[in-house]
Amino acid sequence: MINNRDEIIETIRMIEEENLDVRTITMGISLVDCIDNDIHKSCEKVYNKIYRYAKDLVKVGNEISKKYGIPIVNKRVSVTPISILVGVSGGDPVLYAKTLDKVAKDIGIDFIGGYSALVQKGFAPGDKELIDSIPRALNETSFVCSSVNVGSTRAGINLDAVKIMGQKVLEAAELSKDRECIAASKMVIFCNAVEDNPFMAGAFHGIGEADCVINVGVSGPGAVRAAVAKCPKDASISEIADVIKKTAFKVTRMGQLVGVEASKMLGVEFGIVDLSLAPTPAIGDSVAHILEEMGLEQCGGVGTTACLAILNDAVKKGGVMASSRVGGLSGAFIPVSEDQGMIDATKSGALCIEKLEAMTAVCSVGLDMIVIPGDTTPEVISALIADEAAIGMINSKTTAVRVIPAIGRKAGEELNFGGLLGHAPIMAIRPQSPKTFIDRGGQIPAPLNSLKN
Amino acid sequence: MKAIISVVGKDTVGILAAVATKCAEYKVNIQDVNQTIIDELFTMYMVVNLDNLTIEFTSFVDEIHKVGEEKNLKIECMHEDIFNLMHKI
Numbered sequence: 001m002i003n004n005r006d007e008i009i010e011t012i013r014m015i016e017e018e019n020l021d022v023r024t025i026t027m028g029i030s031l032v033d034c035i036d037n038d039i040h041k042s043c044e045k046v047y048n049k050i051y052r053y054a055k056d057l058v059k060v061g062n063e064i065s066k067k068y069g070i071p072i073v074n075k076r077v078s079v080t081p082i083s084i085l086v087g088v089s090g091g092d093p094v095l096y097a098k099t100l101d102k103v104a105k106d107i108g109i110d111f112i113g114g115y116s117a118l119v120q121k122g123f124a125p126g127d128k129e130l131i132d133s134i135p136r137a138l139n140e141t142s143f144v145c146s147s148v149n150v151g152s153t154r155a156g157i158n159l160d161a162v163k164i165m166g167q168k169v170l171e172a173a174e175l176s177k178d179r180e181c182i183a184a185s186k187m188v189i190f191c192n193a194v195e196d197n198p199f200m201a202g203a204f205h206g207i208g209e210a211d212c213v214i215n216v217g218v219s220g221p222g223a224v225r226a227a228v229a230k231c232p233k234d235a236s237i238s239e240i241a242d243v244i245k246k247t248a249f250k251v252t253r254m255g256q257l258v259g260v261e262a263s264k265m266l267g268v269e270f271g272i273v274d275l276s277l278a279p280t281p282a283i284g285d286s287v288a289h290i291l292e293e294m295g296l297e298q299c300g301g302v303g304t305t306a307c308l309a310i311l312n313d314a315v316k317k318g319g320v321m322a323s324s325r326v327g328g329l330s331g332a333f334i335p336v337s338e339d340q341g342m343i344d345a346t347k348s349g350a351l352c353i354e355k356l357e358a359m360t361a362v363c364s365v366g367l368d369m370i371v372i373p374g375d376t377t378p379e380v381i382s383a384l385i386a387d388e389a390a391i392g393m394i395n396s397k398t399t400a401v402r403v404i405p406a407i408g409r410k411a412g413e414e415l416n417f418g419g420l421l422g423h424a425p426i427m428a429i430r431p432q433s434p435k436t437f438i439d440r441g442g443q444i445p446a447p448l449n450s451l452k453n
Numbered sequence: 454m455k456a457i458i459s460v461v462g463k464d465t466v467g468i469l470a471a472v473a474t475k476c477a478e479y480k481v482n483i484q485d486v487n488q489t490i491i492d493e494l495f496t497m498y499m500v501v502n503l504d505n506l507t508i509e510f511t512s513f514v515d516e517i518h519k520v521g522e523e524k525n526l527k528i529e530c531m532h533e534d535i536f537n538l539m540h541k542i
Contacts (some may be wrong), residue, residue: 005487007540008498012459016527054506066511069459203519251540257538321542 288341
């Protein structure tokens, strides 16, 4: 039964004018059976397995895109955290990064994630070596993304890892300072990282996952904004929440359709749909603009946290009904450099890092794509990570930090990454030293609410 | 199997004829045509039946895209499933 006229026009407008798209099809691949004592053999097996499983990913993505007339912006691969492989094989972990980079290039995907380590409760063999190599690995590759999980509600926060990651963020920016410090934009530090996240830079294929799965990340801030804009100015906030729910349902159905179709065509199990609102720098594709459409003068002012909480909750409620399997990060993203409304709010002074921190308590995921002054000390970055991880740990949610120190530049200047990563003005960060706190090291104990059994 | 052919952009002479000719060429049956102007933007859609389509669906989509390029319009051909799934529980 074909739909009525209004429904057909609504779908066409959502895609044509409101930037509705499937942000990513991400194939998760387990590398557990590639581990070898010899790092060169291990790398060879990694290359062969990823190539074998994902060689048709781009082709299938493009075919589905053509069949349904829906853009599928990215095709990506996520793999088992590489630290596990390093733990067995030893050797220079960057060899794995280069292998991942080569296979990504050969199969034509946009990003490959999983140059990762999970160290929330301590360092296993391979973890420290991998973490130490992250800046170099990201600087010497184009497609590889990296993430480190430093905390969880169950385990608490590994403050030693937090300290190291502050240094690594700065190192990555330093190494790539002649390329807008781009290496730092490809690393994420998590608390409560999820194992089936299809979004970069934080995607990795958890060890609890199947051999190979297809995960889909939907987008659609523009469609949500347009739906809210159609509501009268005196519509109650419950009505606004309902409108968002209905739009999220439609957006997610599209993601479900694409995921099921891709898994069928590739002969791979369907994993999850990640119900996320992921903005892009394109005009009209901004999460900040949804908040403004809800009734704020500008994103970042008082009321922003409340509006974001409503938006985040409504997206989940609408989306969950539309998909048989929901997972990943699922929520609204607030990456500053990728969202025109956030960029404008930063420039005008309405949005500051402390407000963003408050916003991360009510949405997915965290302090994302924020450019900070290049002279920020490593311990300030570490303490920022600790603050964010604490919000995640206490609230049993995923939080993350992806900040880019703009080496050689100060607050008010700008970094421009281009493409989906966008551009952003440098945001001031409080310089008061947390050095003694960070230098203490050790484990921040798991909170009382971790004891659920 | 059905699909929706949509045209969005500035109204010009001969759009309908060009799309209809292409449909006839590949034995695609037009079942419904609807057009409207929203915010000064011309939006037309056709419901078409593809049961007798003589080429692969994705190749037909390519042909339709070509018509769009020639006319300087955004023309899409989308499988009906996307509409049904988005609007029905």
